[in-house]
Amino acid sequence: MLQQILRxxxxxxxxxxxxxxxxxxxxxxxxxxxxxxxxxxxEEKARMEEAVLRKTARRNQSNGKHVQWLRGxxxxxxxxxxxxxxxxxxxxxxxEELIAERARQQAQKEAEELWRQKEAEITKKFxxxxxxxxxxxVAEKWKIEMEDRKAAKLEEEKIxxxxxxxxxxxRQKGEELIRQQEEIRAKELYLSxxxxxxxxxxxxxxxxxxxxxxxxxxxDEERSHKARRARDxxxxxxxxxxxxxxxxxxxxxxxxxxxxxxxxxxxNNNSASPLLALSAASSNIWERPSRPFxxxxxxxxxxxxxxxxxxxxxxxxNRIAQWFHGIISRQEAEELLxxxxxxxxxxxxxxxxxxxALSYRQQNGFKHFLVDASGDFYSFLGVDPNRHPTLxxxxxxxxxxxxxxxxxxxxxxxxxxxxxxxxxxxxxx
Numbered sequence: 001m002l003q004q005i006l007r008x009x010x011x012x013x014x015x016x017x018x019x020x021x022x023x024x025x026x027x028x029x030x031x032x033x034x035x036x037x038x039x040x041x042x043e044e045k046a047r048m049e050e051a052v053l054r055k056t057a058r059r060n061q062s063n064g065k066h067v068q069w070l071r072g073x074x075x076x077x078x079x080x081x082x083x084x085x086x087x088x089x090x091x092x093x094x095x096e097e098l099i100a101e102r103a104r105q106q107a108q109k110e111a112e113e114l115w116r117q118k119e120a121e122i123t124k125k126f127x128x129x130x131x132x133x134x135x136x137x138v139a140e141k142w143k144i145e146m147e148d149r150k151a152a153k154l155e156e157e158k159i160x161x162x163x164x165x166x167x168x169x170x171r172q173k174g175e176e177l178i179r180q181q182e183e184i185r186a187k188e189l190y191l192s193x194x195x196x197x198x199x200x201x202x203x204x205x206x207x208x209x210x211x212x213x214x215x216x217x218x219x220d221e222e223r224s225h226k227a228r229r230a231r232d233x234x235x236x237x238x239x240x241x242x243x244x245x246x247x248x249x250x251x252x253x254x255x256x257x258x259x260x261x262x263x264x265x266x267x268n269n270n271s272a273s274p275l276l277a278l279s280a281a282s283s284n285i286w287e288r289p290s291r292p293f294x295x296x297x298x299x300x301x302x303x304x305x306x307x308x309x310x311x312x313x314x315x316x317x318n319r320i321a322q323w324f325h326g327i328i329s330r331q332e333a334e335e336l337l338x339x340x341x342x343x344x345x346x347x348x349x350x351x352x353x354x355x356x357a358l359s360y361r362q363q364n365g366f367k368h369f370l371v372d373a374s375g376d377f378y379s380f381l382g383v384d385p386n387r388h389p390t391l392x393x394x395x396x397x398x399x400x401x402x403x404x405x406x407x408x409x410x411x412x413x414x415x416x417x418x419x420x421x422x423x424x425x426x427x428x429x
Contacts, residue, residue, distance in 0.1 A: 001372045288301060310392070337360075355371045356371040378393070
């Protein structure tokens with residue numbers, strides 16, 4: 001979808017309205033980059049065409065040769081008969097010299113041809129010798145690399161252990177620092193409270209003292225909250241290198257699980273309609289349009305392409321995921337999330353692109369992210385460069401990793417159905 005937008009340099013206004021402000025800024029930046037790339041390519045092409053034209057013009061000028069006859073004093077064409085003019089060599093001598101020159105040139109040409117053959121033989125000989133030496137070196141290098149690979153694996157395990165140890169030490173240091181700060185702050189508060197009590201025995205400033213105490217406690221809680229967040233962030237970044245392959249590992253685990261072809265796929269407990277079997281064949285050949293233009297086409301796309309890829313299912317089960325919803329509007333999604341806490345989310349089938357929209361509840365409103373599913377992977381449109389083999393992989397990944405650094409969105413609480421039958425039932429009928 002992003003490649004199509006950059007190719008056409010146009011985005012449908014309805015699709016643009018589905019993007020949040022950060023996605024819009026990223027998309028406009030990529031479109032500007034594409035404009036600059038095309039301009040540079042056009043300028044380079046024009047420069048090359050101009051160079052070719054100049055070269056052709058010079059060649060045409062150099063080929064414009066003509067002959068002008070030499071004329072004598074009498075105005076007639078000057079004529080010279082070889083051997084008859086004063087001082088000319090005899091014809092036989094001139095012929096001998098021409099024959100000798102021609103023989104010399106022929107001998108020189110044959111000598112050059114012999115040298116080329118000899119040079120080719122020398123080159124081939126040394127090239128073969130170099131190839132044999134290179135093959136020997138590669139064979140020895142392969143043996144060394146096999147030994148180095150084992151050593152590298154041991155070194156990697158050692159580094160992982162060292163990272164874990166350093167992370168634990170850092171956590172202990174952070175906890176000890178916070179504990180010391182807490183003790184110091186407790187002493188400060190105690191002294192402040194004691195002094196305030198002494199000064200307020202014969203004073204009418206009790207209300208002001210309570211306000212100062214409240215602000216002091218609030219500031220203390222804020223510092224503790226920031227320290228806890230910093231410790232959690234350090235832990236996440238430290239373990240990121242070790243846990244880097246976790247999503248790929250989960251994906252391989254899913255791919256290695258074979259489903260029983262005789263087992264019937266079941267919906268959630270509140271579902272009233274059975275799913276189509278995954279192996280059911282379509283009566284017509286499906287050819288996806290460039291973009292969705294009706295609900296019927298979207299339903300057909302979901303049945304033909306997404307059900308075989310287990311979009312909306314829980315991992316390694318035949319149940320529909322709690323966060324999955326059908327073709328519902330942005331307003332309906334926000335109504336479902338209205339009474340939820342921050343971090344609640346749902347995934348709905350998009351009417352604008354071949355993919356989905358993830359609706360997220362934040363503290364002071366909602367966010368909506370488009371998920372591109374037009375290829376053989378799932379990824380956020382314009383936000384996250386990571387590509388995931390399944391929709392469930394994308395959701396599970398962002399339960400632990402934030403979606404955007406500015407918003408810090410984590411998928412904490414799935415938002416389920418409130419209707420019976422559920423809103424996704426038309427997709428599976």
